[in-house]
Amino acid sequence: MRDVIKQNVVRSRNTKRQHRRTRRHTAYIFLVILLVLGIGAALSVTLFFNVTDIIVQNETDTPDERVVELSGIKAHDNLIRLETVIAEQRITAGIAYAENVKVTRKFPSTVVISVEKAKPVANISQSYGYLLVSASNRVLEELRDGPRAGLLIVTGYNPAQGTVGMMLQSEDEKRDNVLKTMTAAVSAVNNSNIISIDMKDQSDILVHFGEDIEFHMGSSSDAVYKLRLAAKAIERLKQNKKYRLTMVGNNQISVQPANAERFFAQTTVRPAETTTSAAATTTTSATSTTTTTTTSFTTVTTRYPASTTLTTVTSTTT
DSSP: OHHHHHHHHHHHHHHHHHHHHHHHHHHHHHHHHHHHHHHHHHHHTTTSSBOOEEEEEEOSSSOHHHHHHHHTOOTTOBSTTOOHHHHHHHHHHHOTTEEEEEEEEETTTEEEEEEEEOOEEEEEEETTEEEEEETTOBEEEEESSOOOTTSEEEESOOEEEOOTTSBOEESSHHHHHHHHHHHHHHHHHTOTTEEEEEOSSTTSOEEEETTTEEEEOOSSTTHHHHHHHHHHHHHTSOTTOOEEEEEETTTEEEEEETTTTTSOEEEEEEEEEEEEEEEEEEOSSOEEEEEEEEEEEEEEEEETTTEEEEEEEEEEEO
16 A cells, blocks of 8 residues: 555656646747747837838829928838828828828838829808818918809808818808818709809808809708709799799798899799609510609799799609
8 A cells, every 4th residue: 555655646746847847848938939029029120121112192283202201201211110190191281282191001111102182172252362172171272363263152151260281160160061061062963053152141051053043042951952952943944034042941942033022923843743663674684673763843933913834843863
């Protein structure tokens, strides 16, 4: 019995020694890995991944060399330590027409600078002329000799800050969002007859379709729908005559001649009915069904002495 006990004690001691050796080997390997990683990290921010090539994709009129200079990026800068966001901000602040700027790393040693050119969308009236702005309300130029031809003219905005290269700011913060909404709506509608917007009264925004037609559209909500509805009403009006259009509720437009005080006439344009039809189209390979929704706009004109005429304007969406 004693011999057996002695043998068990020896085996237990050997097992403990093996466990100690295993733990030591694991700790040693872990330390070696940390050392290698540390050396690799130190080399990557000192000797490796240094900038040798800078590629500039520039849509603006600013020379590429100036773009690189503004970025602050130089040859032999470390790619890993490169602060791309700060470089983007420097370029944006230094080039008025730089709408979207992106600085990206391409390992092992290349930097790509991409600069998109801002597109002017509107002339903002101010006390000493106009400010040319982009869709994001970024000020591109100061225009003292008059508005840029062919672009929307906006009055009633009251800019408080209009520094070139900075974001336009109004004395009333709400007008900033209204301006973005209206310029985006005009772009979406793509109607060249819209020449100006007066947003002095945000609850009764005035839109001019050419020189003869003014549209009181109310607020800027549903601006795209309202502008398209007004365009449909204008199609039925006589040319070379002045009219006043007014949004009534959410889906009607009142139309009056400009001299309504002397000759009263009112026309209301409203959605009349919606019909849906389905047509089957067969080809050699497949059969498809096309659904067409037709919305009719009814124009009701009332004159004094009373007489009523009905005209239907149809808008079809497929």
